[in-house]
Amino acid sequence: MIDRKQLRADPDRFRVGAREKGIDVDFDTLLALDERLRGLEHERGELAAEQNRLGKDTGRQIGQLKGRLKKASEAERAEIEAELRTLEARPTALKAAIQESDRIIAGVEPELRELLLKVPLPADPDVPKGASAEDNVELRRWSPAWFDPARSFRENKGFDPRSHVDLMLAAGMVDFERAVKIAGARHYALRGDGMRLHQAVLRFGLDTIVNDHGFVPVSVPVIVREECMVGTGFFPTGRDQAYHIEESRRGAGHDLFLTGTGEVGLMGLHAGEILDAEDLPLQYATVSTCFRREAGAAGKDTAGLYRVHQFDKVEQVVITHADEAESRRWHATMIGIVEQVMQRLELPHRLLQCCTGDLGPKNADMIDVEAWMPSRGEEVDGVPAGAWGESHSASRLYDYQCRRLNLRYRGPDRKPVVCHSLNNTVIASPRILIPIVELYQNADGSITVPAALRPYLGGVERLGG
RNA sequence: GGUGGGGUGGCAGAGCGGUUGAAUGCGCCGGUCUUGAAAACCGGUAGGCCCUCCGGGGUCUCGCGGGUUCGAAUCCCGCCCCCACCGCCA
Structure with a gap:
């Protein structure tokens, strides 16, 4: 939520901010x-x-x-x-x-x-103007020595790629049909090495953020009250993206909602509190199941593990003093953490500066990370050309979220000040399995385990095949 | 699901119709004492909104909403939440 005083003082800033985000208020x-x-x-x-x-x-x-x-x-x-x-x-x-x-x-x-x-938080002045993801600006890219996305898959590896769907079905790593029988479209059941790889990736992400970066691991509810969704800024705008549990219809006092990200629980933790300035920054990480209705995405990305209703994600949040420079430093730090994660997995990826139109109501600034996914993109002679697919997103929110959550700290003059917050994906699976499986596939259909994940799979170097 | 107890300031905990936005203790801030620290002592210390000649002033808030009353933290009604015990249970 924006500050009413700021709105009165400079309404045009917010008018322009909303217009640039394509949000009508x-x-x-x-x-x-x-x-x-x-x-x-x-x-x-x-x-x-x-x-x-x-x-x-x-x-x-x-x-x-x-x-x-x-x-x-x-x-x-x-x-x-x-x-x-x-x-x-x-x-x-x-x-x-x-x-x-x-x-x-x-x-x-x-x-x-x-x-x-x-009213959305206006994007920062240094955020490029634009209408949609089309206008996002690439900041930098990275790829391991053994795979260059600028060249075809065949040029890189000597054979044409199979999609993660093919590979994982063949290796018994996933079952879509039976999952759809249970829960409908956009559901999947990881099994065998698929489930093991999924767990390995999550544990690798959690260990990295906790052991290497000092974040406190927390488990949080994924089934929350409405005020938590409003407080974190996912409601009212994103209301139709959340699963709604209508407990009130059964006589309970209030309904509940399934969270689409661990950010909701982590940020909700200190809602309504006045923290001591010395206790900041708060650095939390969680691994949680995320639920998304994907309303409005009908027909998009229907095959495979890319767009699903339920997935697991290691998420990090930072709650800091109300200081722009400090917020920006943390943003850079979090982005660095993601780059480290992707580099340790040796996955080709690029960083995108999201433009105003792609930001969403609560962000002042957002950097997306996209991983190279060989099975996506246009087909050339029956072989997909590959394309970038979003794997991470790092947001900087100033005090927008904390004001809604009424999350403050005692400032230098002992007066309460609204905190700043940031959040970032550490790793989300099974989506991240797409680049892993597809890039690490071998000609015989087996999948080499990225070196960083081997400790989490009992030292195994190859799956399937 | 059943029964009982309870929601008051950063925390603990009084108050049960008027001068109580709220005793007391802890914590925190400032001061005295001390070479320094601790202890002791003295003083201060909730949040939101509005106004301000920046000294301060007004108002709301004792879970939430409504009622009684000239007047409610205190009485009445409804709701929400929490806790304990029993039953069921990963």
């Missing part, structure tokens, strides 16, 4: 509501101030008069009652006015809040 209504609410709250404050004053002045008198009334004779009674009526007239009228004021405010407030939650 009714700023005219929002600004009008903001002003209206401030006026209403001011009036309400004036009324309450008078009420409090009266409470101190005449309140005691009324109390005393009522005491006297009980013991009063008939003659005194009428006089006291008249006096009481006079004294009570103003407070009674005030109360009615305050109730009316509250009623109006109760109508305006949710309307304002709803609009405010939709």
